[in-house]
Amino acid sequence: MPRQSPGSGSIETTYRDAVREAIRDALLRDESVFLMGEDVGRYGGCYAVSKGLLAEFGPERIRDTPLSESGFTGAGIGAAMAGMRPIVELMTVNFSLLALDQILNTAATVRHMSGNQFGVPLVIRMATGAGRQLAAQHSHSLEGWYAHIPGIKVLAPATLEDARGMLWTALQDPDPVLIFENVMLYNMTGTLAGNAGPVGINRAVVRRDGHDISLITYGGSLWKALEAATVLASENIDAEVIDLRSLRPLDDPTIMASVSKTRRAVIVDEGWRSGSLSAEVGMRIVEQAFWELDAPVGRVCSEEVPIPYPRHLENAAIPQVSKIVAAAKAACGRG
């Protein structure tokens, strides 16, 4: 496990270890923080994110739960209302549907229904996305659904810095924050500043400057968009890549500034196309920057099919570099 030592330069790490270090840091900083979820303790986490934490913090704070998503998510809500700062881990976004009642009907509504008397400072983390041949009940990208709900915030850390830094900021938030970790990112390696710490969660970030087209994306698709930008550069198309980071609220100014500069946009979203987050972003561009556009806004989304098991079909179902390149070229009149 990588250890931080402020000012010690940079460390080689993985996304998984960065998330673990964020949890560890939160547990060390604040004794009201605890982690609760299925197999987070003795098993070490379904995706090995919490491996080792039980030994360090004990079973009260690294709390294995029964397979009762609604029950323990609701327990996280109650504990948060009574002054704790729980981190609830829902193994995957598909399983989170068993807790949707608590997330939507309680966590997102209590502040409103109570006329601001009670808040729910709860963080819920979950894995999302396809690519591991886990088929149609473990691979979906439903973060766009959650972004539909007023009362919660929705984050999608795509980089090591955000995996390391978003959690603490989310825990400081007085309202429920959902953090979506793309399963294909856990093994991603890279360097992280030794003193990496909390990051802001309310702004999108330009990950690559460009002038010809804006590729707007988040989460696991960020890296595909950046790779597509490299391919496009070889064909003299200079793409800007926006990492949304926060799916609710959306950072409209950053999106509009980019689109107003490039005058073309393609949105890349691993959710299904119909009723998706990409539809929301696209419509906001039409509402706010229509007269800046030189071409219709394009989209690369998942195909309208439950995620299939075979590798070739799974790959065909979700956004890929080639599809992003093709959509960008079409938007640039080079299709």
Added chain:
Amino acid sequence: MTIALDKPHLSRAHMLELLRQMIRIRRFEDKCVELYTQEKIRGFMHLYDGEEAVAVGIIPVLEKRDRIVATYREHGQAIVRGVSMAAALAEMYGKQEGCSHGRGGSMHLFDRVTNFYGGNAIVGGGLPLSVGLALADQMRSNDIVTACFFGDGAVAEGEFHESLNLAALWNLPVLFVCENNLYAMGTALALSESETNIQRKAASYRISSEAVDGMDVIAVEAAARRAVQAVRENRKPYFLECRTYRLRAHSMFDAQLYRGKSEVEAWRPKDPIVRFQGWLETNKLIHPDDLARMETEIASEIAEAVAFAEGGTWEPVEQLTRFTYAENAT
């Protein structure tokens, strides 16, 4: 009545207070019906008529620091707990002087001062919340009991079973109170449950449980004392099934096609107020003057509540999106 007059808390004054609280709820809700027909109160409104002995028997046994989680049929719990009739009624009017700033209405009465956590209108949805409140208290070593009220309908929900299991597994200080009024909206218990003895379900999670005549305020109070003491001392959950009956419709939209008038009439003599008042009269523990004074005071409290609600103000539409997120949050 299960009266044991040798108990010190069963002073005459205490018994009159139990009666007064039940009558407060009944008269308050009678006024709510009147106001509903005048369209002062809208939306869903669920009455507690017939079930008053449950809230009145249990809530005063709790300490001020204890927490309460209730359902959409929570007018009684709220006003017995100490939410003023005025704040509750203003809430039902939708006025910003209401106990939830008018945003919740009849089904979502909340009050931070009295640790009243709603007003939850998803059947069973309050149970996980109560588990979490108790978990926080356990982790912080707080000497606090969370009382969670729910109906027999909630027993069919997964959240009921998940919550009982979690509370028992983690030894959490929750008092689960099932207000079994025999109907989940319009579906009879026997049409919902393979095991209609609800208390036995708690026992299957190794939670100490008992069933009590929920139409007998003295019996409910005695059971509540045992239950609250058990939770407080053992730091474990306890399950109290209060067998009661809703004398009025489920909500203001309910034509009651699912039960016969004769069934309701058969329950009327068991009305907790009629029964307790009759017993007090038979035993000469209440004088007609006591009752008259009580009724006058309650009528005056209600009149003040109506005046307060009528005089309340509508929140400006410009503030529509408030309370979605914390204000001044970064």
